[in-house]
Amino acid sequence: MLDKILRKKPSVLDGSLAERVTELKKRQIPAHVAIIMDGNGRWAKQRNLPRVAGHHEGMKTVRKITRMANELGIQALTLYAFSTENWKRPKMEIDFLMKLPGEFLSTYLPELIEQNVKVEMIGNFDKLPGHTKTAIQKAMEATKDNDGMVLNFAMNYGSRLEIAETVKEIVTLVQEGSLAITDINETLIGSHLMTAHLPEPDLLIRTSGEVRLSNFMLWQLAYAEFSFLDVLWPDFDEVCLLNSIEEFQMRNRRFGNVEGEGNV
């Protein structure tokens, strides 16, 4: 598979990059990587282009990073594509962003299927426009039996909304009598979140120099390692991802303990 990519993208994925992938795979690869894809607007502004041109360019990065994450053996890649707060943006920008899943998936669905990637989504699906829902549903249906990497789009996602929905679900179960208050614990709460079936994110990457979570996976990121990069999302590439993984592998994750587990 990597040979195939090497042939397609000789400029980025040269032999030394393939060697680096091999080296990184000797150590722990994060099971779940979550990325806040930020900086599309600034990328466009730097080039005197409309903001949406940055979003369009960012889609190409999604393709590159999906392929590389899959190559690394990452089990789940969650990409923050649209937040519950992004509805505050101008209508024209929102309309463009809502068309991107359709464009991305109509172009790249065949290669996602070929790569055994499973497309999933977290977020409030119901409030998305019909055409966006159709595109996502089609991709999820077409890849539902794939057992490779999960490509999880956080679309109309907000962590506080997710937690509020979880609380409602749990309270309903208690009211119905099918759950006792004493059964409520961290594991149970985790099992009601939209990410219940995924491993917890080990690594969070945010591009564009912003150092904040912007309502992204507040519960799930409790013990993730953070990698904040100055690079704008359309400029993020395979080398940036490998650098973040390498940085992750050098961290000493202690999980509250004294000694920790050593370097991963």
Ligand code: IPE
């Ligand atoms: C990230 O890029 C994409 C979305 C939030 C949808 P931005 O559009 O936030 O880009 P900047 O932060 O304005 O540069």
Ligand code: IPE
């Ligand atoms: C976070 O980026 C949301 C996504 C990347 C989808 P924003 O650009 O919306 O975040 P803020 O507004 O700078 O916090």
Ligand code: MG
């Ligand atoms: Mg932004």
